[in-house]
Amino acid sequence: MDSPPPRPETTCARAAPPVRPSTAPLVPPPHLSVVYRFEGIDHVDDVYAGRDDGFVYARDGHPNAAALADRIAALEAADAAAVFASGMAATAAVLLAETNAGDHVAFAEQLYGKTISLIGRELSRFGVSSSGFDATRPESLADALRNGTRLVFVETLSNPLLRLPDLPRLADLARQAGAKLVVDHTFAPLLCRPIELGASYVVHSGTKLIGGHSDLTLGLVAGSKGDIARLSSVSSTFGLSGNPFESWLATRGLATLPLRSARAGETARDLAVRLSRSGRVRAVHYPGLPEHPDHDRARSLLSGGFGAMITVDLGDRARADAFIRGLRHVPFAPSLGDVATTLSHPSSTSHRGQDPELLDRLGITPGLVRLSIGLEDADDLWADFDRALAFVE
The missing domain is CATH 3.90.1150.10 (Aspartate Aminotransferase, domain 1)
Incomplete structure (x- = not known):
């Protein structure tokens, strides 16, 4: 039997059925939905288990972040990448994923001020110690390393004096100590590929040169599939994820x-x-x-x-x-x-x-x-x- 037409309140409240044209948009659209629909409980199980492609909740992932992450991974010659709410959120995700109480972080004294504050002041509240070194003098890193050093954090070009460390040498020293080299690449996208020089993580403030128009706030991290999967879990738990519209804007900025x-x-x-x-x-x-x-x-x-x-x-x-x-x-x-x-x-x-x-x-x-x-x-x-x-x- 035909159902009676819905009343105006119902018509306004319900989502319009999806339009399925025979043509595809040349420019991928922003996907602004916070949540996604499922056919049933088995479908939910398949998506969570990775047996089926799909998204659940925007904090966990969405099409625009996935598209941007794929481009960043390719740009950095990395296995995978993830999108965060800001450059500092990306940095925080790496630190939260890689350190526990009793661990140590060695950081370049030339780092961005907020990064130094995060490592030196905030992490110490959770039992993570740190020490600085001169990124332009690899021997100073050797002095800063400890038995519990988990991360070595540097910038490709330092802010603001534009000092360039010997990334391959620092990567070797970090590797010998059982630590991972993290490179903040915000000032130098396209100028080199830190992962090819030995880095485990490449961090960007997508707000800056990648976005390119001062109209978005995002962070990006590229690395191995296992490391990025761990970061994605931390991002969802701590609420560090980037939103769809700004991910879409960053993808547009990346083109130029x-x-x-x-x-x-x-x-x-x-x-x-x-x-x-x-x-x-x-x-x-x-x-x-x-x-x-x-x-x-x-x-x-x-x-x-x-x-x-x-x-x-x-x-x-x-x-x-x-x-x-x-x-x-x-x-x-x-x-x-x-x-x-x-x-x-x-x-x-x-x-x-x-x-x-x-x-x-x-x-x-x-x-x-x-x-x-x-x-x-x-x-x-x-x-x-x-x-x-x-x-x-």
């Missing part, structure tokens, strides 16, 4: 990453040379400059350029502030990786609240300004920098 990376890197190298020759700054930190302490290593390990970041030492906080205020078109916005050039002041943003003695030892002074070069014309950017340097004087 090679073009953006090449253009921004070429412009950054041009501007680094101009700044270093200007005679109006104390120092320019850029691995593409011959005077950079890791230039030879960068030429050996990196391919396709030296990155889009330049750090300039103006001398002191007052001169840095004058430079920032003298810029007309480059905003002070403490992030990086946008299509437009932005600027940050590390000592008051990314490294705010860190140990002053450590910052002094590393050379992270109040006079440093970090530039994230975008896609603008190099001459237009130089005109703005030149004007700001004149304002400083």
